[in-house]
Amino acid sequence: MAVVEVRNLVIEYRRLFRPPLRAVDNLSFEVREGEIVGFLGVNGAGKTSTIKAIMGFQPPTSGSIRLFGLSATDPRARQQVGFLPETALYSPYLTPYETLRLYGELHGLRGHALKAQVEALLEALKIDHKAHTLNKHLSKGMLQRVGIAQALLGDPKLLVLDEVSSGLDPIGRRELRDLLKVQQARGVTIFFSSHDLNEVATICDRILILHQGRLIAEHTLSELAGYPGSLEDYFVATVQSGRDALLKEVAA
Amino acid sequence: MKAVLLIPGLCVGAVVAGACVRLVLPIHTQRAETLDAITLYDRSAMVSVMGEFRGSLAGYLWLKTDEYTHGGVRLRPMTEREKQSEKVHRASSADGLHDHPDETGVIPEPERDPRWLWGDLERHIQPYFDVRHHFHRPVREVLPLYRLMTWADPTFVQGYLVGAQMILFDNKNNLPEALAFLQEGARNNPKSIAIFTELGRYALIHQNNPQLAERYLLRAIENGANWMPENPFEREGLLHAYRWLALKAYKYGDRAQMRLWAQRGLERFPDDPPLKMLLSK
């Protein structure tokens, strides 16, 4: 079953006195239940725009997005989704404990279940010793852990993570990989964007490569096993050839 | 680059234009007039700015006195159209003691308010009374404002004049306090006309001391010699100095002196009926 279904997605940004900027161009893909899918691309490729559209923050110019068979803008669809945005600065005047309680309550958790889940996540993400320190006194890596913890609140069936490892030190990255593996073992579907290709190669089942708003490659990791170089080599070569193909298309 | 030059250019232009306007139209503040013709306010930018602030504070408190007197109800001058209209009521009272000719309430009476319920709400929420039979609160509630406004701006002549009247109005036994207040005003404004006229009037009416009254009134006339103040308080002070000198002479039976002061007064204020009347007596 497709957890995320993107069909002919087009996202354009209107600009004053200039033609609109097309950030995503006729993009179609699916993420199936239990998969870990890496969403790759250089800066400005359209990854964040696509993720925002999947989460319902960005209305598509055309095309459709469905989560668990429901429209992406339907709040019920988000009942089973955990989301980590790129570089969110959680309220500097709340503690990690209060931050997680807030998001937990917004998710619909309450009472003992909420308290138990918040405490478990603080412990799992190793931020329990800073649970009652104001967010403004936390390091960037610690804040990213708070973000990951809030994404995991409510036992989501789909995790959408934008630049998940940003700000984490090598130990934090390893712990994150382990955590995602645990989530996958629980049957959670994970869709994430990252620039850390080593991390992608370690945990992904499948990768999607986006370039200038278009999907230029889609492979399982096992399909890439025969590729002579590393994932990074493949990524660079694919983006380069994609760029060349686009240039030719434009020239034609 | 052009934009970078434009902003300082505009600033310099504004300063030059401001200076030109200032030269062509010299600002005669009420305070400036009570000092010398060329005052500190006109010569020093910093003193002028600080002076304006102090003056503004005193002016604000001056306006507040009206609000305090009317229990928070605000009155305003009537427009020309309103003066001719029969629908707009003047602020008056049954005893006639609290009349304000040509003033009406800021919040209109129900019969001339087009806002129906909304007008009724405002009349309930904000302090309101029908200006035709309005009231005044006890004078003592206003007295601190006169003290504060003359502290804020010791050259605020009308503060001393009206403040002294209010001190006396609050209690007739307060004459020493009222006189002390006026004398403080005189010390702070030795070139004022109105304050010395007022001191002269007090000496004549309340202290029954014609010699002292004459000294004050002559001082007022001396302060007003060779120039005609534009400030209505000072202008009226000058006119009254002549009137009181003539009246004093009349009271003590010196007709020649009475005519002399009336004559001199008419030289400065040719159309003043009381002075004309005194001259013809």
Added chain:
Amino acid sequence: MSARTWQITRAMLTAGTLETLRRKELYVIAILAVLMVLGAYTFHFFGVRGLEIFIKDVAFTAIGVLTTVLTVFITARQIPDEIQRRTIYPLLARPISRGQLLFAKWATATFTAGFCFLVLALLTAGLIATLSIGLKPIFIQYLLLKLLGIGWLCAMVIALSVYLTPPACITLSLILAFGSGLFNRLLLMAHWESGLDALWVNLLYGILPHWDFFDMGKKVVYDWAMVPWWVLGAMGGYAVLNGGLWLLLGWLKFRKQVLG
């Protein structure tokens, strides 16, 4: 209100109140108000008598001005701050609608600003009571009316914050709040002076905000009697209808707004 909306509102309210208290703005403003009242009272030591009305005037003017500024600043940052910090994404990633978020943010702003107002007003009332200056029962009506007004003002500011940048929203809100009395007076004068009975004048009068109608501070200062309770009921009706309209306007924009 559904149980779910109440849960969302309560969660946002708790977080918002904690944030406001920890920002320490309330303490700064309370200290400022106390200093203003005590400053006015110091004239007593310089021999000025009969300062009761003056002190009350200073106190209630300070409460009025500070409450307006605080309400506008607290409300204007509710949604823009979330967008700027990018925390709007994890919020909206939860199973909540944008309408629920807007409502919860309005409720948070209203509660926080109302709480700050009550602290300021009661602190000042206590302070002037210690100076042996009494307040009449109309003070209770003053508190209630102001709380209604704060709810209405928050609705206006939160709607403007969706359409405008934060500095523009704050500037316009402060102009509309502080200038409301003047605008209304000018329209009324235009009506009399030019005989303007045109529909547009009445419409404009209706559209322009009436923040000054929520302030009975002057009546408290001058010890007026209590007003009939229907006046508060009518103002409550206005606050609900007009405030609801502002929230609706805000929602119309916010529900489709591209965030970030």
